[in-house]
Amino acid sequence: MLAFDPHSKKLLLSGNEAISLSMLHCKVQIATGYPGTPSSEILETYSDIGGYAQWAPNEKVAAEVALGAAFGNARSLVTMKHVGLNVASDVLYTSTYSGVEGAMVWVVADDPGQASSQNEQDTRNHAKAAVCPMFEPSNSQEAYDMLRIAFQTSERYKTPVILRMTTRVNHSKSIVRITEEPLEALKPSFVRDIPSRVMVPGYAKPAAKRLRAKIEEMAVWNSQEGPNRVEMASDELGVICSGISYHHVKEAAPDASVLKLGFTYPLPATLIKDFCSKVKRVVVIEENDPYLFENIMAMGITVEAKLDSIYRFGELTVDRVKRILAKDNSPEPVPVRGRPPALCPGCPHRDSFTALKELNCIVAGDIGCYTLAALPPFEAMDMMIDMGASIGMGLGLRHVLPEEEAKRVVSVIGDSTFIHSGITGLVEMAYNRPKTGHVVMVVDNSITAMTGQQEHPGTGRKLDHTPAYKVDYGEIAKAAGIENVFVINPVKEYDKLKTVLQDALEKEELTLIVAKSPCVLAIKSIVAWDKANKQNSGILL
Amino acid sequence: MKVTSVKFAGIGGTGVVKASDVFAELVFDLGLDVKKAEVHGMSQRGGSVASEVRYGDKVQSPMIPDKTADFLVVFAEDQVPVNEISLKEGGILLTPKDIEIDKLPTEKALNVAMLGKLSTYLDFSLENWQKALEKLFDPKFHAGNQVAFNVGRESRL
Numbered sequence: 149m150l151a152f153d154p155h156s157k158k159l160l161l162s163g164n165e166a167i168s169l170s171m172l173h174c175k176v177q178i179a180t181g182y183p184g185t186p187s188s189e190i191l192e193t194y195s196d197i198g199g200y201a202q203w204a205p206n207e208k209v210a211a212e213v214a215l216g217a218a219f220g221n222a223r224s225l226v227t228m229k230h231v232g233l234n235v236a237s238d239v240l241y242t243s244t245y246s247g248v249e250g251a252m253v254w255v256v257a258d259d260p261g262q263a264s265s266q267n268e269q270d271t272r273n274h275a276k277a278a279v280c281p282m283f284e285p286s287n288s289q290e291a292y293d294m295l296r297i298a299f300q301t302s303e304r305y306k307t308p309v310i311l312r313m314t315t316r317v318n319h320s321k322s323i324v325r326i327t328e329e330p331l332e333a334l335k336p337s338f339v340r341d342i343p344s345r346v347m348v349p350g351y352a353k354p355a356a357k358r359l360r361a362k363i364e365e366m367a368v369w370n371s372q373e374g375p376n377r378v379e380m381a382s383d384e385l386g387v388i389c390s391g392i393s394y395h396h397v398k399e400a401a402p403d404a405s406v407l408k409l410g411f412t413y414p415l416p417a418t419l420i421k422d423f424c425s426k427v428k429r430v431v432v433i434e435e436n437d438p439y440l441f442e443n444i445m446a447m448g449i450t451v452e453a454k455l456d457s458i459y460r461f462g463e464l465t466v467d468r469v470k471r472i473l474a475k476d477n478s479p480e481p482v483p484v485r486g487r488p489p490a491l492c493p494g495c496p497h498r499d500s501f502t503a504l505k506e507l508n509c510i511v512a513g514d515i516g517c518y519t520l521a522a523l524p525p526f527e528a529m530d531m532m533i534d535m536g537a538s539i540g541m542g543l544g545l546r547h548v549l550p551e552e553e554a555k556r557v558v559s560v561i562g563d564s565t566f567i568h569s570g571i572t573g574l575v576e577m578a579y580n581r582p583k584t585g586h587v588v589m590v591v592d593n594s595i596t597a598m599t600g601q602q603e604h605p606g607t608g609r610k611l612d613h614t615p616a617y618k619v620d621y622g623e624i625a626k627a628a629g630i631e632n633v634f635v636i637n638p639v640k641e642y643d644k645l646k647t648v649l650q651d652a653l654e655k656e657e658l659t660l661i662v663a664k665s666p667c668v669l670a671i672k673s674i675v676a677w678d679k680a681n682k683q684n685s686g687i688l689l
Numbered sequence: 690m691k692v693t694s695v696k697f698a699g700i701g702g703t704g705v706v707k708a709s710d711v712f713a714e715l716v717f718d719l720g721l722d723v724k725k726a727e728v729h730g731m732s733q734r735g736g737s738v739a740s741e742v743r744y745g746d747k748v749q750s751p752m753i754p755d756k757t758a759d760f761l762v763v764f765a766e767d768q769v770p771v772n773e774i775s776l777k778e779g780g781i782l783l784t785p786k787d788i789e790i791d792k793l794p795t796e797k798a799l800n801v802a803m804l805g806k807l808s809t810y811l812d813f814s815l816e817n818w819q820k821a822l823e824k825l826f827d828p829k830f831h832a833g834n835q836v837a838f839n840v841g842r843e844s845r846l
């Protein structure tokens with residue numbers, strides 16, 4: 149069952165669905181990314197409605213694939229969550245220098261309020277620092293429209309472009325009307341242009357200058373024709389906002405004049421100055437960092453901002469906007485806490501962490517469903533920072549702790565996370581081998597569970613669940629120099645898992661244990677996909 | 690037409706989001722402006738989930754401000770305290786206590802029964818409800834849903 153009819157002219161869509169549909173109408177030739185809430189649904193929906201999409205091992209590789217495609221005059225798109233951009237930022241910061249031949253859009257989803265993220269960082273800072281043009285939709289219609297504008301901007305100025313979304317825009321549904329005809333597809337071809345694309349200093353320095361000139365040109369265009377809107381009403385109060393905040397403002401202060409910004413880097417300075425000159429009091433309403441506020445102040449315009457110590461954290465709401473406008477900085481009501489998520493009944497991670505707990509391990513952990521083992525009743529994970537960090541952090545502890553403690557350290561990492569950024573950790577482990585050796589446990593549930601069951605290179609299936617080469621974690625470990633490799637089912641062979649783990653902790657060797665048993669929520673789908681693939685291959689043979 | 694706000698809440702995996710999808714589809718089909726908000730992301734079962742639907746001539750924020758929801762439809766009693774801040778004074782709270790649970794074809798159909806109960810407070814026609822249910826569920830659930838919807842509609846507890 150398709151999520152929606154892609155031929156319909158009026159639809160009720162989430163922001164993510166609107167992006168997928170717009171991708172179809174923008175004739176995106178290749179779409180790639182790595183899952184991350186709230187961006188994860190975009191690529192699978194695009195594939196479902198007929199587009200071509202693929203999962204990459206991580207965001208950096210995804211961005212490089214999309215960049216290469218855009219060098220080849222294609223329209224490409226890459227999706228990720230905000231922290232994914234940290235992984236891919238190396239690509240971003242220099243691809244703005246090189247620019248692109250076709251068009252490339254980065255859909256990056258921020259998570260104000262941290263509904264499901266390890267931090268609350270604001271992508272707008274990256275856009276400015278990397279000198280990458282950025283659009284910010286407020287609802288699904290704008291997500292649909294602005295993706296097209298982002299591609300047109302990318303083509304016109306030959307630059308990668310960021311479409312910055314936030315959880316509420318990604319996941320809220322609102323009405324989308326399709327009024328324009330689809331874009332013409334680009335024709336991929338290669339034109340050699342070494343000075344533009346080989347960023348050695350001799351070529352990168354002039355590229356940096358060209359980039360600044362381009363950005364200035366875009367800022368002028370943005371003031372004149374950018375997707376911004378001035379809604380004049382009161383001359384007492386004006387509000388400058390972007391993204392979802394716009395709708396909160398319209399509801400909280402229907403009489404205020406509003407400057408709604410859609411193209412937020414480079415900012416439309418002339419438009420902002422003009423707006424501010426027409427109202428007595430101007431308040432900037434924005435989630436997360438004071439990005440608009442600081443940049444508008446830097447233009448020499450005095451505007452008001454929310455009080456950082458209260459409103460910098462969490463999402464904005466209609467009530468919070470009312471409070472900010474009223475300068476009400478009294479303590480906010482504390483919401484009643486809901487039931488926290490927990491590992492599902494029957495989840496294989498339960499067994500793996502029971503073993504770790506029973507053996508009193510110091511667990512350098514990682515990100516995924518299994519991070520829930522840090523909470524009661526397990527409380528069996530001691531640290532979690534970013535994807536892949538378990539191995540490096542575990543090694544760091546092994547190097548410095550007294551021997552008895554060092555020998556309790558285990559790095560625990562999920563299968564998707566291992567592919568994402570665990571492999572270099574294994575290389576480090578064999579290269580700078582701790583005196584006490586080390587133990588890494590890959591908790592392999594054969595899917596990217598946390599973000600909604602996406603495929604990855606270790607599942608043996610592609611994004612659309614058709615067959616793919618299946619990475620063997622044990623073979624990778626052996627090639628990296630890890631001596632001992634075990635594959636054990638933590639559910640069916642619990643005792644064996646515990647004995648092997650205990651033994652590995654005592655030996656001063658390098659050990660990889662793959663605790664392999666499927667996610668119980670995904671098992672039905674996994675069986676169905678594998679069955680379909682077997683049948684199809686039968687027909688081919 | 691003023692904005693009407695309905696909040697659905699419960700535990701992950703019990704059809705909270707599905708119920709809100711059905712309801713949003715119904716009002717969308719009638720040509721009203723509608724917005725729906727929820728935060729999802731955690732795949733695991735068992736955590737609190739809420740989904741908010743607002744409709745009228747023109748809806749701005751997709752999120753229901755505190756103490757303004759016209760209806761609060763809660764699928765698990767213990768989620769009432771977590772969500773009651775949303776309900777306006779005089780707003781209507783519906784919980785599984787309002788449903789004759791033992792008459793449901795399956796426990797999973799509680800979400801559809803709650804929609805049936807909600808339908809008795811609203812002016813939408815039965816055909817509109819049916820149409821939305823059929824659009825959002827696989828045909829194999831249609832017959833069971835019909836029963837569950839009527840159980841919700843007729844429960845007088």
Ligand SMILES: Cc1ncc(C[n+]2csc(CCOP(=O)(O)OP(=O)(O)O)c2C)c(N)n1
Nearest residue numbers: 184232515516517562563564565596597598
């Ligand atoms: C850089 C980065 N990208 C994406 C995410 C989102 N994310 C969190 S956990 C996870 C994958 C978890 O998969 P896996 O390691 O297989 O563990 P599982 O949830 O299946 O137990 C992803 C993609 C993130 N936190 N950081």
Ligand code: SF4
Nearest residue numbers: 492495517597667668
């Ligand atoms: S979704 Fe899968 S991996 Fe995650 S807690 Fe549930 S069973 Fe475990």
